Amino acid sequence: MFRPDDLDISDRAGTAQPATRSAVGGRDGGSVRDIWERVRACLRAKIGEEIYASWFTRLELDGVQGETVYLSVPTLFLKNWIQQHYVEKIAELWQPELPNARVELMVRSAVVRSGSSPASVAARRIVRPAEPRREATSAASAPTPAPEARAVASDMTGGSPLDPRFTFESYRLGSSNRLAHAAALKVAEAPAGANPVFNPLYLHAEVGLGKTHLLQAIAAAGAARGRRVVYLTAERFMYGFVNALKTQSSLAFKEQLRGIDVLVIDDLQFLQGKSVQQEFCHTLNALMDAGRQVVIAADRPPAELDALEERVRSRLAGGLVVEIAALDEELRIAILNARVAALAQQHAGFGVPADVLSFIARNCGQNGRDLDGALNRLLAHNQFNSSAISLEMAEVVVRDLVRSSEPKRVKIDDILRIVAKHYNVTRADILSQRRTANVVKPRQIAMYLAKMLTLRSLPDIGRRFGGRDHTTVLHAVRKIEGLAGTDRVLADELEALKRLVNE
Structure with a gap:
């Protein structure tokens, strides 16, 4: 009897058929479905519950043929995002059972007729790479918005929860944060309908220095004055946009956000995905062009948000940018x-x-x-x-x-500047996709120094280097370490660069 666990894909008809047990299906008596559940569990453990819940709960296994694992998601946006950021990691998790595993990611049908057998349901989910399913483009063929569409949009405009302790009254002032506090208070006390003074107001600082406190104080004070304020973390914005796409309510999502008075976005450095960034840019432009207030916080200034498109960074830098320094x-x-x-x-x-x-x-x-x-x-x-x-x-x-002495805080931007100057290339060259030898070496050395001299994680360093995967950073670090052990000239160059960065 056919079992969905044993899905295979026909080369000719593109239909699901019973598969002969291969190494992947027969090892230790486990099925392909059992292996998939182990892969999902490993993925959840590696990336964390919050990211998994936001992006991977709708990822499903459609079948395995030879060395290829076929997975599917309900939207093109999810497919593109996972393809860009995690498809290699998912393939690696299959490799203990399928040594040469590769992953094909597809968009599955959103509608399946009731009463279908498991085999036919699985067959319709599978889209062969050579013959992708065509997306409906006419208004007549567009699916009707899901019943929960309005609920998703309303849920987003409710924003992320505020901590009642984070008020202007409870914020302690010093020389390091006085300007940021004054600008935040000015924005919060603006009457409804008034033109923004600073737009956008952009606050940046290391963790634990009061960015979120000020942003939530702005949101609470603005709402108390009758203004329509939405406070969102960047991850919450991404989650809302993906949900809007899944429920076909993206228009309602956009209209709701653009109808507010004040948009407050926290932790902007976590905003990822080309489609999400484009929607954020459109929302930012629409609000600011309509005279609405935008307030943003991140852990670095706009120029250092390398994962964001240049036009977004430029728009952010056009407002008031204020750093909150270390507390005295x-x-x-x-x-x-x-x-x-x-x-x-x-x-x-x-x-x-x-x-x-x-x-x-x-x-x-x-x-x-x-x-x-x-x-x-x-x-x-x-x-x-x-x-x-x-x-x-x-x-x-x-x-x-207890810290015996406070080391200098090394910034990746400083590393990029010094390495680019030393090797006579530009910062843009290092962050580009170019693979010529005169660019690859400085890029790998800069990644190595970023890992050695900062506390940034491999994924974070990859994002700062043009949105690269953490495995690319790990490869660069290992390669430079290996070369430095045998190449005395390179080892001396690395020491000289470290001294320049730490000066």
Whole structure:
């Protein structure tokens, strides 16, 4: 009896037929479907639950023929996004069972007649690479929007949830964030219908320095003044756009977002995918041209968002761009005092001596999250071990958080600039798709230095180098490491470049 687990694809008819058990289907008695479930589990573990839930829940196995694994998704947008970012990784996960596995990704039919057998359903899902299914283009053949279309759009305009603690009143000021706070307050206090003063307002900083606090304060204050405000993370924007495509409600999605007064986008560095970026650019232009306010935050300035198209970076840079610098010691103490007061309301009797606060402010990092981590440790030892908080106790409890000296923060943009100058190429050459020898070597060396001198992950470095896959970065790092071990001239060049970057 035919089982969908054993799908194969006919070379001539393009229909599903029972497949003879091959190595992939017979190993350890498992079926192709069992292997697919293991691959899905590995993929979920590697990329994390949030990314998996946003992009991969609709990815399905259609069959295996020879060394080719056929997978399908419901929309062309999802196909293109997964093809660009993850198809090689998915193929790698199949290789323990199918050593030379390659993945073909296709768009499956959205409508299947009821009462169909599993075999016929699977057969209709399969689109042969040589004969792709034609997309309906006429208005008469366009599918009717799904019933949940309006719900998706309404859900998006509700935005991401706000933390009630993030208000202007609870924001602590210092020299590092005063300008950003003043600009944010100016935007938030603008009356409904007023023309924006700074548009867009673009805030950038390292993690834990208060970007999200200011953005959510803007959103809350604007809504309190009767303005239609939507606060979204970049990932939430991507999720909403993909959902709109899946439910055929993209027009409603666009109309809802463009009908607001203030759009606030957080963590823009995570915005990925050409279609998503195009829609974001259209939305940005439509809002700003209509005199609506846009506020954006990211972990780097617009010029360093290499994964974004140039026209988007240019539009962002045309507004007010403000950096929130590292917190100085005085501001760190002010933040610690405020956090201690908040904890004391929840835990009666909790308090931290001034000398302990000074010790933490001087030695436990330069952002709010580091400070929170140190205080939480003190609280845990105080509450669970009944330990009095003292300087001696703090030195033991937070010893692994103490930094003997703060190293210089190396930026990938600095690495690109120095490597490009050293090898007489341009930054654009390094980020391009060119494969000539005079470009490939500087590109690989820049990737190697980015891995050695920054805390960026391989995927993040790949995004900063023209949207490349993390495996490309790993290959470059390993190649330069290997060459440096045998090529003394190259090893000396690398040391000279490291010194230039760290100066």
